[in-house]
Amino acid sequence: MKHLLLCFLIATTCPLFSQGLIKQALSKPHHASANDTLVGCGSFELMKHADRVKPGFLKAANQYLANITNENANRKKTSSGVMQIPVVFHILYNDTSANLADSVIQDQLRVLNESFRRQNTDTVNTRADFKPLVADSEIEFVLATNDPAGNPTNGITRTYSPTKYFGGVLPYDQTQMQEIQDWLNDSLYYNYFRITQDSLGGRSAWNSLNYVNIWVGDLRIFEPKFNDFEELVFFGLATPPANHPNWPTEIYTELGGFQEGILLHYPVIGSNNPNLFPTPYQSYDALVRSGKILVHEMGHYLGLRHIWGDGDCTMDDFIHDTPRSDRSSSFNCNHVANNCVDTILGMDLPDMVENYMDYSSGNCQNSFTQGQIDVMRTVIETNRPYLISTRSFVVDANPAISYYPNPTSGQITIHFNETNSDATIRVFSIDGSLIKTHEVTNSTETKIALGQQNGLYVIQVHSGNGISTFRVLKQ
Known part of the structure; x- marks a missing residue:
């Protein structure tokens, strides 16, 4: 069995008759969740799978997030100042439409940074109830200027791939639902992560300790026995930190050679992308082509759960200042809904459709809360510390x-x-490479x-007194 614990956004399909076979399998009763009427985010389903592989995982993973929140409330503030994170976009294409222009990637980076720095113009749409809760994360992303060998780069790689569909080719028809279920469990995630490996038609990661790797390609599944349907199941997906103390290594080792990072379906990149969604997914052109899918996935990469906690009002995202809900907003901007007390x-705040970690349309997403920001910065400092450019160390x-x-x-x-x-x-x-770690x-x-x-x-220096950073000159 090849599985991998991921955190990702699964696309909803349009009319019910257009459901692909994988969506039908995900909608079976034993997969039912608060979003069983649409293919919502698969992160919670995979967390439940991980709990079956390693009993107790789900409780431990949730407790880890709860601990971060409690520690942030009780300890001195995490290091101040802007954290600068280098990223590399790996473009995988089988035809020219997926070979996105540099201008699309640059626009995507602009949207990512404006969203994380709260510099996006639509922040004026944040409702008054939430304005005391939202903030600038002081996290910025820059295209890498040097590759792992030290050579100059623009932070974008381009690779022709013989693979047309990184979701794979499904060899079954609608009468073979058990076989489809087995294929989903055994092969689907392996298929997607081919995009992260040279030997499987993808592009191998740059050192994930020092770069955020973002792979962009065609994430559809081809279903030749279902009228040649090209099923879109994922808009994007992100892996959790590999050195997170509670992510089970059993999940990683089942998929040999997996690479950390974010995977995205190529039409959702940037707000100036010329690619439109084909039938029956064309309604998404007005909902998710804002560049904010990557903002959502970067939130997952930095440790955040969905704002509604992947369940009903008893479930939580373990962030103290995000209101609970019993469902995602399903790509609408309902400013009236208040599903939980x-x-x-x-105050009893309404559902926060402004939040990047909801499934709201990009037209109404405009905020992270301070609690979410504290978690992301703590995950960077604790689980992904080598991503921080030394230029941004305060x-x-x-x-x-x-x-x-000193000197x-x-x-x-x-x-x-x-x-x-x-x-x-x-x-x-000074180039950001870790020289050594010393425990006291x-x-x-x-x-x-x-x-x-x-x-x-x-x-x-990480200690009970917080995090202290300083520069020393050796001469």
Whole structure:
């Protein structure tokens, strides 16, 4: 069995008669969820699958998010300032329509950054109830300027692929629903992740510790025994952090050679994409062609759940300032709906269709809440720390920590001015590469050697006093 725990957005199909065979299989009663009338996000279904593979996983994964929220409420603020994250777009195409122009990728990056920095013009549409809750994440994304070998790049790769449909070819018809179900469980996710490997018709990842890899290609499934139907099941999907303490490694190892990152169906990239959805999916042209699908998937990549918690009013996304709902908004902008009773800022707030982690139309998505931002920044710092460009490390004057000498001939001493039980110290070169990690336990002082080369180093100290970052010159 080849499975992979992913976090992704599954496309809804249009009229019921246009359902493909995989959607029909996903809509079976044992897959039923709050979104059983449409093919909603598959992340929760795969989380339930992971729970079957590793019993207790679902509880542990949810507890991890709850812990992050509680820790953010009780600890000093995470490091301030803009985090700059390098990304690379891998374009996979079988025909020229999928070989998107640089201008489309650049427009997508603009939408991504405006959304994360709350600089998008439609923030004026955020309802007054939510304005005290939303914020600028101070997370920015830049196209990589150097590839893993150090060569200059524009952050875009282009690869012709003999693979037409990265969703695969389904060899069954509508009378073979059990075989289709088995194929869905055994082959579908393997098919999609061919796009991440050179040897399988895709493009292998750049080091996922240092780049966010975004693959763009044709994610449809071809169903020759169902009137040659080209089924769109996923708009996009994102993997969770591989070093997340509660994501079960059993899920990863079942899909040999999987690559971390985000996969996107090529028509949803950018707001200036010339590709339109074919019949019967053309209604999505007005709903999801805003470039905000990537914003949603990047939220998943950085640890967020769907705002409605993938269930009814008893389910939660573990974010304290997002109102609960018992369903997604299903690509509409209903400003009246208030499906669950909760208390935020002393009020029972309506469903937040403005939130990027809902299934609302791109026309009404315009916000992350501060609670969501705190989780994303914590996941970056804790689970994806090597993504942060050293150019964006903010030097923090933390009175709980002192260090000397600076400049140094090769070694520094870090002194904890307050009682310290444990800390993790990371040393980065100025190009963002991790040099070493040093653990400190029950100590008020530690010595740490820098790298062999002279030059500027970035030191990051994670402790009970928060996160402190400073630069040290070796000469």
